[in-house]
Amino acid sequence: MENSNPHPYYPLDARINNYAPNDASVLSLIATASVGVTALLGATFLLSTWVRPTLSIASRIAILWFVLSGTLHCFFEGYFMINHDHMVSAQDFFGQLWKEYAMSDSRYLTSDTLVLCMETITVLLWGPLCFGVAYSILHNHSLRHPLQIIVCMAHLYGDTLYFATSLYDDHVHGRPYCRPEPFYFWVYYFFMNFIWIVVPAYYLYQSMKTISQAMTKLDADSLSRKGQ
Amino acid sequence: MENSNPHPYYPLDARINNYAPNDASVLSLIATASVGVTALLGATFLLSTWVRPTLSIASRIAILWFVLSGTLHCFFEGYFMINHDHMVSAQDFFGQLWKEYAMSDSRYLTSDTLVLCMETITVLLWGPLCFGVAYSILHNHSLRHPLQIIVCMAHLYGDTLYFATSLYDDHVHGRPYCRPEPFYFWVYYFFMNFIWIVVPAYYLYQSMKTISQAMTKLDADSLSRKGQ
Numbered sequence: 001m002e003n004s005n006p007h008p009y010y011p012l013d014a015r016i017n018n019y020a021p022n023d024a025s026v027l028s029l030i031a032t033a034s035v036g037v038t039a040l041l042g043a044t045f046l047l048s049t050w051v052r053p054t055l056s057i058a059s060r061i062a063i064l065w066f067v068l069s070g071t072l073h074c075f076f077e078g079y080f081m082i083n084h085d086h087m088v089s090a091q092d093f094f095g096q097l098w099k100e101y102a103m104s105d106s107r108y109l110t111s112d113t114l115v116l117c118m119e120t121i122t123v124l125l126w127g128p129l130c131f132g133v134a135y136s137i138l139h140n141h142s143l144r145h146p147l148q149i150i151v152c153m154a155h156l157y158g159d160t161l162y163f164a165t166s167l168y169d170d171h172v173h174g175r176p177y178c179r180p181e182p183f184y185f186w187v188y189y190f191f192m193n194f195i196w197i198v199v200p201a202y203y204l205y206q207s208m209k210t211i212s213q214a215m216t217k218l219d220a221d222s223l224s225r226k227g228q
Numbered sequence: 229m230e231n232s233n234p235h236p237y238y239p240l241d242a243r244i245n246n247y248a249p250n251d252a253s254v255l256s257l258i259a260t261a262s263v264g265v266t267a268l269l270g271a272t273f274l275l276s277t278w279v280r281p282t283l284s285i286a287s288r289i290a291i292l293w294f295v296l297s298g299t300l301h302c303f304f305e306g307y308f309m310i311n312h313d314h315m316v317s318a319q320d321f322f323g324q325l326w327k328e329y330a331m332s333d334s335r336y337l338t339s340d341t342l343v344l345c346m347e348t349i350t351v352l353l354w355g356p357l358c359f360g361v362a363y364s365i366l367h368n369h370s371l372r373h374p375l376q377i378i379v380c381m382a383h384l385y386g387d388t389l390y391f392a393t394s395l396y397d398d399h400v401h402g403r404p405y406c407r408p409e410p411f412y413f414w415v416y417y418f419f420m421n422f423i424w425i426v427v428p429a430y431y432l433y434q435s436m437k438t439i440s441q442a443m444t445k446l447d448a449d450s451l452s453r454k455g456q
Contacts, residue, residue, distance in 0.1 A: 113397055116396070121389070121392070140447075142439075142444045143440050145374075149378065153377070153382065153385070154381065157349075161346060164348070164349070169341055204378075208375075211374050213370075214446050215373070221449065
């Protein structure tokens with residue numbers, strides 16, 4: 001049966017109805033998103049400097065990362081969680097951004113079970129926890145590194161499953177969710193998600209190293225006390 | 229079209245071909261599995277006592293847990309990873325166990341994308357890491373708690389996604405993967421998986437608490453040294 005309401009998404013037979021093309025151009029969407037992200041990072045940097053002027057640059061960058069992740073999880077992905085079943089015709093800013101991103105993964109417009117469940121957990125748990133990690137860095141809280149490992153693991157495992165399931169459906173079932181143009185695959189699908197592999201891997205390593213050094217020091221102190 | 233080779237799994241139209249009923253009874257499968265698990269735990273307990281006689285009971289129980297998890301991941305789930313596309317007609321021990329378990333989740337017999345990707349990651353990463361945690365407990369390694377948090381997070385996140393996706397498909401898409409008898413739902417699907425929520429939650433809490441106390445103590449020591 002011919003699709004009565006054609007759409008630009010893959011696979012071509014994906015059940016996506018009532019598609020309305022974006023009003024805004026891709027360039028203006030990306031420009032607006034960039035301004036928003038820059039404003040968020042700038043405000044967070046200033047706020048963290050004001051609250052804790054002595055904080056190291058590395059800690060301030062870490063706060064920027066977790067605030068950025070938490071904001072995307074709670075608001076951008078929160079928008080998806082609430083509007084997933086009708087955002088294909090939306091013309092508000094987040095709706096248009098999602099419709100553009102879905103060129104690289106149509107599962108966001110078909111309420112795919114895995115994507116929807118994973119995004120819901122991300123919005124409800126990992127988003128708030130990202131803000132928790134940022135707060136714990138700001139106040140040098142003793143739970144900073146355990147929480148940082150938890151959030152990094154959530155990013156790494158979630159992202160790996162995200163990549164694995166779509167690549168499997170494409171290569172084994174011959175069911176691609178991404179349009180064939182390399183731009184969509186490499187920039188939206190690969191690069192935008194790979195960031196949440198690389199950076200969490202670094203912060204996971206950092207936390208493991210910090211905890212390991214702390215444990216080694218405590219054991220050494222305990223031994224030297226016994227020897228006194 | 230009538231299914232040419234009927235099967236007992238849900239949903240009734242699940243694409244499961246060449247089904248062969250188990251040769252062994254459920255009772256004998258469970259009895260054999262119980263003997264195997266008991267032998268594994270007994271051998272692990274004796275080995276850990278022999279290597280480190282001074283190890284606390286709590287640490288030995290933790291080793292049992294991570295060795296049991298690692299063994300299930302690497303061998304039982306490893307069997308699924310290798311044989312998922314033809315184990316529906318298998319009559320070996322693991323094949324029969326999987327066919328019995330699949331009464332509560334037919335995704336294990338349809339090479340479901342999420343289940344297959346998640347199990348593959350579990351076999352290749354979390355299984356070996358479970359043995360790594362057991363080893364780190366045995367030798368009081370400084371990486372014990374970071375690794376323990378990573379494995380517990382993998383269990384908690386994976387299990388939550390496992391529950392969420394199947395419940396969503398059942399309640400929203402009207403597509404149940406579990407047979408209607410309460411035994412399959414509550415004993416196989418719910419209880420057998422819920423164990424990997426409750427125990428990892430406890431060990432996650434334990435590691436977070438231990439690390440937090442260590443960090444607090446180090447900070448206090450550092451402050452008191454500065455005050456001297």
